[in-house]
Protein backbone atom coordinates (compact mmCIF):
# COMPACT_ATOMS: atom_id res chain seq x y z
CA UNK A 1 0.00 0.00 0.00
CA UNK A 2 1.44 3.38 -0.91
CA UNK A 3 1.18 6.55 1.20
CA UNK A 4 -1.55 7.99 -1.00
CA UNK A 5 -3.74 4.95 -0.42
CA UNK A 6 -3.10 4.95 3.32
CA UNK A 7 -3.98 8.63 3.40
CA UNK A 8 -7.26 7.94 1.60
CA UNK A 9 -8.15 5.45 4.31
CA UNK A 10 -7.25 7.86 7.13
CA UNK A 11 -9.23 10.67 5.45
CA UNK A 12 -12.27 8.47 5.15
CA UNK A 13 -12.16 7.81 8.92
CA UNK A 14 -11.30 11.39 9.93
CA UNK A 15 -7.88 10.27 11.14
CA UNK A 16 -4.76 12.41 10.97
CA UNK A 17 -1.92 11.66 8.54
CA UNK A 18 0.48 13.53 10.80
CA UNK A 19 -0.77 11.72 13.89
CA UNK A 20 0.06 8.33 12.37
CA UNK A 21 3.55 9.42 11.24
CA UNK A 22 5.47 7.33 13.78
CA UNK A 23 3.34 4.20 13.50
CA UNK A 24 2.52 4.37 9.79
CA UNK A 25 4.63 1.40 8.76
CA UNK A 26 3.22 -1.06 11.26
CA UNK A 27 -0.39 0.07 10.85
CA UNK A 28 -0.09 -0.14 7.06
CA UNK A 29 1.13 -3.72 7.43
CA UNK A 30 -1.91 -4.65 9.53
CA UNK A 31 -4.25 -3.09 7.00
CA UNK A 32 -2.55 -4.85 4.08
CA UNK A 33 -2.95 -8.20 5.84
CA UNK A 34 -6.63 -7.45 6.42
CA UNK A 35 -7.15 -6.46 2.77
CA UNK A 36 -5.55 -9.70 1.66
CA UNK A 37 -7.53 -11.83 4.11
CA UNK A 38 -10.80 -10.28 2.94
CA UNK A 39 -9.80 -10.41 -0.74
CA UNK A 40 -9.76 -6.69 -1.55
CA UNK A 41 -7.29 -5.91 -4.34
CA UNK A 42 -7.50 -2.12 -4.41
CA UNK A 43 -8.03 0.70 -1.92
CA UNK A 44 -11.16 1.72 -3.86
CA UNK A 45 -12.70 -1.72 -3.14
CA UNK A 46 -11.59 -1.54 0.47
CA UNK A 47 -13.06 1.93 1.00
CA UNK A 48 -16.32 0.77 -0.54
CA UNK A 49 -16.34 -2.20 1.85
CA UNK A 50 -16.31 0.21 4.79
CA UNK A 51 -20.00 0.87 4.10
CA UNK A 52 -20.49 -2.50 5.80
CA UNK A 53 -20.56 -1.68 9.55
CA UNK A 54 -18.89 -4.97 10.51
CA UNK A 55 -15.93 -4.38 8.23
CA UNK A 56 -15.76 -0.76 9.34
CA UNK A 57 -15.50 -1.87 12.98
CA UNK A 58 -12.75 -4.37 12.14
CA UNK A 59 -10.77 -1.67 10.34
CA UNK A 60 -11.27 0.80 13.19
CA UNK A 61 -9.79 -1.75 15.61
CA UNK A 62 -6.85 -2.31 13.29
CA UNK A 63 -6.17 1.42 13.29
CA UNK A 64 -5.99 1.57 17.10
CA UNK A 65 -2.52 2.16 18.46
CA UNK A 66 -1.91 0.66 21.89
CA UNK A 67 1.50 2.19 22.66
CA UNK A 68 1.64 3.19 26.32
CA UNK A 69 3.89 2.87 29.37
CA UNK A 70 3.49 2.73 33.09
CA UNK A 71 4.06 6.22 34.52
CA UNK A 72 4.43 7.60 30.99
CA UNK A 73 5.82 11.15 31.20
CA UNK A 74 7.31 10.74 34.65
CA UNK A 75 7.25 14.43 35.50
CA UNK A 76 3.46 14.48 35.13
CA UNK A 77 3.15 11.78 37.81
CA UNK A 78 5.40 13.74 40.13
CA UNK A 79 3.19 16.84 39.80
CA UNK A 80 0.09 14.71 40.25
CA UNK A 81 1.55 13.28 43.44
CA UNK A 82 2.90 16.51 44.88
CA UNK A 83 0.30 19.09 43.84
CA UNK A 84 -2.77 17.95 41.98
CA UNK A 85 -3.92 15.04 44.14
CA UNK A 86 -3.31 16.81 47.48
CA UNK A 87 -5.42 19.70 46.13
CA UNK A 88 -8.19 17.33 45.09
CA UNK A 89 -8.11 15.50 48.42
CA UNK A 90 -8.47 18.82 50.24
CA UNK A 91 -11.53 19.74 48.17
CA UNK A 92 -13.37 16.42 47.84
CA UNK A 93 -14.20 14.40 50.89
CA UNK A 94 -16.67 11.82 49.69
CA UNK A 95 -15.59 10.53 46.35
CA UNK A 96 -13.62 11.38 43.23
CA UNK A 97 -14.24 10.20 39.68
CA UNK A 98 -11.34 9.73 37.33
CA UNK A 99 -11.77 8.93 33.64
CA UNK A 100 -9.01 7.40 31.58
CA UNK A 101 -10.33 7.89 28.04
CA UNK A 102 -8.54 5.63 25.55
CA UNK A 103 -6.80 3.57 28.24
CA UNK A 104 -5.23 1.02 25.83
CA UNK A 105 -3.80 -1.92 27.81
CA UNK A 106 -4.33 -0.25 31.17
CA UNK A 107 -0.87 1.09 31.99
CA UNK A 108 -2.15 4.63 32.71
CA UNK A 109 -4.98 3.25 34.83
CA UNK A 110 -2.83 1.02 37.03
CA UNK A 111 -0.25 3.82 37.35
CA UNK A 112 -2.97 6.05 38.76
CA UNK A 113 -4.32 3.33 41.07
CA UNK A 114 -0.81 2.74 42.44
CA UNK A 115 -0.18 6.44 42.97
CA UNK A 116 -3.49 6.80 44.78
CA UNK A 117 -2.74 3.81 46.99
CA UNK A 118 0.60 5.28 48.03
CA UNK A 119 -1.22 8.43 49.22
CA UNK A 120 -2.89 6.35 51.93
CA UNK A 121 0.33 6.70 53.92
CA UNK A 122 0.32 10.49 53.64
CA UNK A 123 -3.32 11.37 54.31
CA UNK A 124 -5.50 10.31 57.24
CA UNK A 125 -8.52 9.97 55.03
CA UNK A 126 -8.95 9.74 51.27
CA UNK A 127 -12.19 10.15 49.33
CA UNK A 128 -13.54 7.02 47.66
CA UNK A 129 -11.90 6.60 44.25
CA UNK A 130 -13.72 5.45 41.12
CA UNK A 131 -11.63 5.01 38.00
CA UNK A 132 -13.58 4.72 34.77
CA UNK A 133 -11.30 3.22 32.15
CA UNK A 134 -12.61 3.25 28.59
CA UNK A 135 -11.41 2.33 25.14
CA UNK A 136 -12.98 1.66 21.76
CA UNK A 137 -11.05 -1.60 21.36
CA UNK A 138 -12.60 -4.54 23.27
CA UNK A 139 -9.44 -6.66 22.92
CA UNK A 140 -7.39 -4.02 24.73
CA UNK A 141 -9.98 -3.70 27.50
CA UNK A 142 -10.03 -7.44 28.09
CA UNK A 143 -6.25 -7.54 28.49
CA UNK A 144 -6.24 -4.40 30.63
CA UNK A 145 -8.86 -5.90 32.97
CA UNK A 146 -6.73 -9.02 33.45
CA UNK A 147 -3.88 -6.82 34.64
CA UNK A 148 -1.23 -9.32 33.47
CA UNK A 149 1.97 -7.94 31.97
CA UNK A 150 5.19 -9.37 30.70
CA UNK A 151 8.25 -8.08 32.47
CA UNK A 152 9.37 -6.14 29.33
CA UNK A 153 6.18 -4.04 29.55
CA UNK A 154 6.86 -3.14 33.16
CA UNK A 155 9.66 -0.74 32.25
CA UNK A 156 9.33 2.27 34.52
CA UNK A 157 7.88 0.23 37.36
CA UNK A 158 10.29 0.17 40.28
CA UNK A 159 11.26 -2.99 42.14
CA UNK A 160 9.45 -1.62 45.18
CA UNK A 161 6.18 -1.24 43.26
CA UNK A 162 6.52 -4.69 41.70
CA UNK A 163 6.99 -6.19 45.12
CA UNK A 164 4.06 -4.37 46.65
CA UNK A 165 1.43 -4.56 43.91
CA UNK A 166 2.36 -7.43 41.58
CA UNK A 167 2.90 -11.14 41.88
CA UNK A 168 4.36 -13.55 39.35
CA UNK A 169 1.82 -15.81 37.61
CA UNK A 170 1.83 -19.58 38.22
CA UNK A 171 3.69 -20.34 34.97
CA UNK A 172 6.13 -17.48 35.56
CA UNK A 173 5.30 -15.73 32.28
CA UNK A 174 3.53 -12.65 33.63
CA UNK A 175 3.28 -10.24 36.49
CA UNK A 176 -0.27 -9.88 37.84
CA UNK A 177 -1.72 -6.87 39.59
CA UNK A 178 -3.20 -7.47 43.03
CA UNK A 179 -7.00 -7.68 43.12
CA UNK A 180 -7.33 -4.94 45.73
CA UNK A 181 -5.76 -2.49 43.28
CA UNK A 182 -8.37 -3.43 40.67
CA UNK A 183 -11.41 -2.97 42.88
CA UNK A 184 -11.79 0.76 42.17
CA UNK A 185 -11.55 0.32 38.38
CA UNK A 186 -14.44 -0.15 35.94
CA UNK A 187 -13.53 -1.11 32.39
CA UNK A 188 -15.99 -0.04 29.72
CA UNK A 189 -16.20 -0.15 25.95
CA UNK A 190 -16.65 3.44 24.80
CA UNK A 191 -15.95 5.23 21.54
CA UNK A 192 -15.10 8.89 22.03
CA UNK A 193 -16.09 9.77 18.47
CA UNK A 194 -19.44 7.98 18.41
CA UNK A 195 -20.79 8.16 21.95
CA UNK A 196 -21.43 11.01 24.35
CA UNK A 197 -18.96 11.26 27.24
CA UNK A 198 -19.52 8.98 30.22
CA UNK A 199 -22.33 10.13 32.47
CA UNK A 200 -21.32 12.05 35.58
CA UNK A 201 -18.76 14.66 36.46
CA UNK A 202 -15.07 13.92 36.68
CA UNK A 203 -12.40 15.48 38.83
CA UNK A 204 -9.63 14.16 36.59
CA UNK A 205 -9.80 13.18 32.93
CA UNK A 206 -6.82 11.58 31.21
CA UNK A 207 -7.16 12.25 27.49
CA UNK A 208 -3.67 11.34 26.38
CA UNK A 209 -2.34 10.27 23.03
CA UNK A 210 -5.60 9.55 21.28
CA UNK A 211 -8.16 12.21 20.28
CA UNK A 212 -5.61 15.02 20.05
CA UNK A 213 -3.06 12.95 18.11
CA UNK A 214 -4.81 10.48 15.86
CA UNK A 215 -7.89 12.41 14.73
CA UNK A 216 -8.14 15.21 12.21
CA UNK A 217 -8.38 18.66 13.64
CA UNK A 218 -11.93 19.39 12.52
CA UNK A 219 -13.28 16.27 14.20
CA UNK A 220 -11.41 16.86 17.46
CA UNK A 221 -13.15 20.05 18.55
CA UNK A 222 -16.78 18.95 19.10
CA UNK A 223 -15.66 15.80 20.92
CA UNK A 224 -13.16 17.73 23.00
CA UNK A 225 -15.80 20.28 24.05
CA UNK A 226 -18.12 17.54 25.26
CA UNK A 227 -15.32 15.94 27.24
CA UNK A 228 -14.44 19.25 28.91
CA UNK A 229 -18.12 19.64 29.72
CA UNK A 230 -17.97 16.51 31.84
CA UNK A 231 -15.00 17.85 33.80
CA UNK A 232 -15.99 19.26 37.17
CA UNK A 233 -15.21 22.94 37.82
CA UNK A 234 -11.75 22.96 39.35
CA UNK A 235 -11.11 19.50 37.89
CA UNK A 236 -8.05 18.59 35.84
CA UNK A 237 -7.65 17.58 32.21
CA UNK A 238 -4.44 15.75 31.33
CA UNK A 239 -3.30 15.48 27.74
CA UNK A 240 -0.22 13.89 26.14
CA UNK A 241 3.05 15.77 26.60
CA UNK A 242 3.40 16.29 22.82
CA UNK A 243 -0.22 17.31 22.34
CA UNK A 244 -1.92 20.71 22.19
CA UNK A 245 -5.44 21.77 23.01
CA UNK A 246 -7.50 22.13 19.82
CA UNK A 247 -8.16 25.80 20.70
CA UNK A 248 -7.21 28.41 23.28
CA UNK A 249 -9.77 28.77 26.01
CA UNK A 250 -10.01 30.71 29.24
CA UNK A 251 -12.07 27.82 30.54
CA UNK A 252 -8.86 25.77 30.88
CA UNK A 253 -5.80 27.14 32.59
CA UNK A 254 -2.47 25.48 31.95
CA UNK A 255 -0.31 24.28 34.82
CA UNK A 256 2.92 26.26 34.79
CA UNK A 257 4.96 23.35 36.14
CA UNK A 258 3.56 20.72 33.78
CA UNK A 259 2.17 21.91 30.47
CA UNK A 260 0.04 18.83 29.83
CA UNK A 261 -2.17 19.52 32.87
CA UNK A 262 -5.10 21.95 32.59
CA UNK A 263 -7.51 23.02 35.31
CA UNK A 264 -11.10 23.84 34.46
CA UNK A 265 -11.51 27.26 35.94
CA UNK A 266 -14.38 29.02 37.62
CA UNK A 267 -14.43 32.40 39.33
CA UNK A 268 -15.38 31.07 42.72
CA UNK A 269 -12.79 28.32 42.85
CA UNK A 270 -9.23 29.07 44.00
CA UNK A 271 -7.02 28.62 40.97
CA UNK A 272 -4.32 26.27 42.06
CA UNK A 273 -2.31 26.66 38.89
CA UNK A 274 -1.97 30.44 38.81
Ligand SMILES: C[S@@+](CC[C@H](N)C(=O)[O-])C[C@H]1O[C@@H](n2cnc3c(N)ncnc32)[C@H](O)[C@@H]1O
Nearest residue numbers: 064067068102104135136191192193208209210
Ligand atom coordinates in the same frame (compact mmCIF):
# COMPACT_ATOMS: atom_id res chain seq x y z
C1 LIG B 1 -1.65 5.37 22.13
S1 LIG B 1 -2.89 4.70 23.17
C2 LIG B 1 -2.78 5.80 24.55
C3 LIG B 1 -2.92 5.10 25.85
C4 LIG B 1 -2.79 6.00 27.09
N1 LIG B 1 -3.86 6.97 27.14
C5 LIG B 1 -1.47 6.69 27.10
O1 LIG B 1 -1.37 7.89 26.83
O2 LIG B 1 -0.47 6.03 27.40
C6 LIG B 1 -4.36 5.26 22.34
C7 LIG B 1 -5.61 4.53 22.79
O3 LIG B 1 -6.75 5.30 22.40
C8 LIG B 1 -7.75 4.42 21.95
N2 LIG B 1 -8.68 5.16 21.06
C9 LIG B 1 -8.43 5.64 19.84
N3 LIG B 1 -9.56 6.18 19.33
C10 LIG B 1 -10.51 6.05 20.27
C11 LIG B 1 -11.87 6.41 20.33
N4 LIG B 1 -12.47 7.00 19.30
N5 LIG B 1 -12.56 6.12 21.44
C12 LIG B 1 -11.97 5.50 22.49
N6 LIG B 1 -10.68 5.12 22.50
C13 LIG B 1 -9.95 5.40 21.39
C14 LIG B 1 -6.98 3.33 21.22
O4 LIG B 1 -7.75 2.16 21.09
C15 LIG B 1 -5.78 3.16 22.13
O5 LIG B 1 -6.03 2.20 23.10
